[in-house]
Amino acid sequence: MWILFTLLAASMQAWRNAFQSQLSQDIKVSGVTLARFIWAGPIAALYLCGLYLWWPVAMPEFTTQFCLYVLGAAAVQILATALMVKLFKLKNFAVGAGLAKSEALAAAVLGVIFFGTYLSVLGWLGVFIGGIAVFMMSSAKGFREISLKTAVIGLACGTGFALTSLWVREASLILDLPFPHGAAWVLLFVITVQTIALLAYLVITDKPTISALLERPKLTLLTSTTSCLGSIGWFTAMSLQTVPYVKTLGQIEVFFTLLIAMFWLKQKVKIKDLLALVLIAVAAILVMWG
Template sequence: MSWVFFTVLAAFSQSWRNAFQSRLSKELNVVGVTLARFLWAGPLAAAYLVLLHWYQPTSLPIFSNQSYFFIIGASVMQIVATGLMVVLFKQKNFAIGAGLAKSEAPVSAFLGVLFFGTSLSLLGWVGVFIGAIAVFMLSCPNGIRSISLKTALIGLACSTSFALTSLWVREASLTLDVPFPHRAAWVLFSVIFLQTVMLVLFMLFRDRQTLKAMFIKPKLVLMTSIASFVGSLGWFSAMSLQTVPLVKTLGQIEVFFTILISFFWLKEGVKRKDMLALFFIAIAAILVMW
């Protein structure tokens, strides 16, 4: 049941990372907010990997062509997903933006079963669908007409990108011939390192002004990177131990943390329907853990 601990840790950290990114989106463009997620997370991932090998010595992994494919694919897709989430924050308020992106769980279930050999029990499927209903309630606070077609399509693209990222991260972890948690740590470092290099190079050639702005107010950027690193550590570890749909369905408890942050820190209102959605998320979490 270690995957449950890592998932809860990831959900808590990711809710804070989303909150920090929501604040940054008011000061930086989409690329800058996306880079803030990875900028300082790379050194933290490297330090974690070194400490892990020092504490539990093991052989170095052998990366196959499949490993490289999954790592590169996950790196690119997570950048796309993060950028789309920032666009969502600009479309609606913070809670709704995070809610739309959390439809990742049912999307990953369908993609996993169709293309990645994932199998779910009946209880698992029920949990995924109940979680999907909760996400729908959060994404449509005033009914389905409250969300434009453009916002819905961006939300679907965002959740699909996150789902592919998660599925490829798990596949990359399974290709490495080292024990847990080393294989999760290697995938974590590889993905974050590659993402940081790609985004920094892009901004050096296309948007140096935003890159400089990130170092003028480094506190929020640093907090975003730290929350992102802890969240990714939790997700990557959990997905090395358990199938993605179950991890992501349990991970919907992030919405609980998101609503608390939205209410107490961002000063946004919480509706009664949100509380009912949290109840459904709790049921979904119990089912997938069962």
């Protein structure tokens, strides 16, 4: 079951990244980040209501620890999303999304340090290969011209998404509900916090960006919808399986990303970048085996 939800998440996330990449051409980073959440809240609420109609269970108790995990996950995911949009502005879509996929490797490292996950020598080899791939993708002319700025942003983005995933899993486990319900509650809370925070920020500092989003209703709705469906997949999968395993299988998103970039966005992918994307997938598999 967790494999099916992960495949759903990976495919939807690839499309969401593509839509965000399109929005980023005309809209500021903060606006593109808001597009991910602005319509996702109502979709998440409908999903939760549908679950309770299909399978009624008890209402959860929301502890202080649960709220802290939710707030932390919401804040870090906003930051990571903004960094990913920044990557789209620095590189093309496929490369920006590929750099963000350092998330799986960051999840493994953070899991070992803070969440009791064990990695063998094979697993650490995967981490090393993934690091090489990230540096390959961040350079314009191979290792002769490595862009430190792009590499740092990519690693920071991946680390932010990894922290989000680890805290989301902890929040889901705290609720002690059946797997779809606990994940759905966490999803609704996280998206609500994110939407309120970003809307408040833009209302105070940059109202024209909100207007710019409203002028692109189709693309904004597609971004929110694919984002919410992807989050349903991620949150549910992570309530069933540990984060490194889920994010490792989720590396299949790399190939969805390449297909979208080549056949829908009509972007050229260099051989070097293609090799780096493959290395990221190989690294992720090594991490899972480890």
